Amino acid sequence: MRFPKLAFFFLFVVCLVVYLTYVKRHYDDLKLPVSDQLPQHRMDTHKQSTSAEVVSENFQYGIMFDAGSTGTRIHIFKFQVEPNEAPKLAHETFKAIKPGLSAYADDPEKCKEGLLELLNVAKETVPETLWNSSPVMLRATAGLRLLPGEKATILLDKVREVFSDSLFLYRPDSVSIMDGTDEGMSAWITINFLLGGLHGTETPTVGMLDLGGGSTQITFALQEEKTIQTLPIDYVTSFQMFNISHTIYSHSYLGLGLMSARLAVLGGIEAQPLAGPQELVSPCLAPDYSGQWEHAEVLYTVKGQKAGEPIYESCLTKVEKMIYKHVRKIEGVKDMDFYAFSYYYDKAVDLGLVDEDTGGTVRVSDYIEGAKKVCNNMSAGGIKESPFLCLDLTYISVLLQELDFPPDKELKLARQINNVETSWALGATFHCIESLHKHGTC
Template structure:
């Protein structure tokens, strides 16, 4: 794996979901098995079993699909099982594809074609490609006992009407034929706490930040009783694992993902096209810029504001006004290590702050200074490929400070 330590932390609660939902159940359940339960795990292997079969009894697998707004990712977890010990994450296999499921909201039949076997073999994209990864990773003898799950994030929550339901039903059809252990409720859209927990933590000293297209999440293990008492009740969750109770601060801010925030700063309203030929005019764009931008199935015409005061200062005021009092400050974040993913990573790569393959460490101040540099040096005709970089960086720098991260705070920024 590219980031062994990071992968363990990043997948901790994902593994926990699989463990609590399926693996722990077949340890604790003393009732006779029925057809929809996992086979009982046993360590009393018999001499007549083959060595391969005996080896497979020491492991269990869990398969998690993470369906985001910009792509779908598969994580295949391999748990080492030993008698009288908690399951241990032995390995994780990862693969991602683009676009996200929401790209097929208007044409479910296109989605069906997208995952047609012939198409997959030719294009090597789609859910069947990811399922193929799982089948290549999990021994065939364990397919029927390996739970298969999909959790969708804000990209689907933002879809109007029943579009999300239709898409998830299509996914269920595919999964039901996969030969893995599957139940219809294994495919769903996460609520805010779940979405933060997917990027959960292993230790009390590590936190996670994720900036998607439609929402942004913050998650960390609580250490200060004061934070537990003063936080909103839906920001704090607790769970028991291996007879230890963990308190987790986790919240997903829907509408504050990078793409949704970009629209709000530009002056648009989520899901509402502009009447007639109106345009969104913003000081966060180069004065000579004019173009079209699509978000949540709506196409917008956007233009830069006529030259006046420095772009950064004008853009900063717009961003600060948009985000004012929409996120909570939490002092506890100042004193622990944080990992940051998704658009935090993308924009750090755009600035040349980190290596595209290995990631790296970025200070909040680096985003601030990067925003100033990009905004105040947008030359006419020179920003066609990255017209929104000034806006995006300004938003990221303000968001982090609103969450109470000081300018000198270091973040470990990695590809997710």
């Protein structure tokens, strides 16, 4: 049987197509591991390596332990670093534990457990490849300042022992007790970094006022050389940050924090309990008030004077006498923007001058008028739930004027700037990282 020519031609074409398809597939199978799969695999590996390098080069971590009197807090700051630019804060991780480090003064070994707990938070936050380039630091404040020197030293040595085994970047001088001036300077760095005043732009720096329980700080940048030359050398600090030099005035007035000042105005002496059943009697309290108040683990019995002199005027005289010649006026502060924190903020909230969550702006005169109103209301038998508010507001208003802030001076109050807490921890971390890069010490 003979095939038609057309059918034979069709069969030939089909066979040729099948053969060519087989050859191409076989050739591609041999070629694929070399030409496609391996280059693709190398490209992915290269991308991963580049990504790791970007993390390493573009991000810097700093780990700061804040060892306060009531607890220990860890701040893990992640900074984005670009060439020829000031770092940007990319993220903050925070955790706090109680009690404070000073609670272990009689059993220092027990402090290790809490420190290791917080270090584990850091290890979960910082990429392992960056541990040895991420400095770990601890700054102790009021709690350790009040301990006898030997007990404080032993506790800090325990911290150094834990940190030295942490695998993070550690230097023995990264663990220390802060004095009030360092605290003020670090808080100033925090505020001005968050506001952009340290970035080499046209943004001016702002001053910082902090009113704690035991001390109060004022810190601001100095501009005039003649002013710098008139100041005590201990009050002036010069440093470089982000390749810009700063000269700042920073001073801490120990004993002029709100709680210490309250005790002094009432007539008590710091850390000295009253002998027997004696009472502290003050014109700054309502005439019919009697109660107890605890300060620095000492319980005081306090009561108001009998009705007579107007409360505000009598209290004002007491406060002015207590603070007289204890505060130094500095020329130029009235012309500079200032942020105020801690009890400045809290008492403005008590008066309803600012929102508790968002803060706001107040004038010095707001504290003055608030003190008059509260004190006069107490004379009429009001404000039993806040027995010390008259005294506190009178003290704040006098303190600000003694620092040379006029009644019409505006102060900004904030707990956060750009959603970041305005504590000293961020500024201290910055300063330490800069010092490590330049001098190898913190």
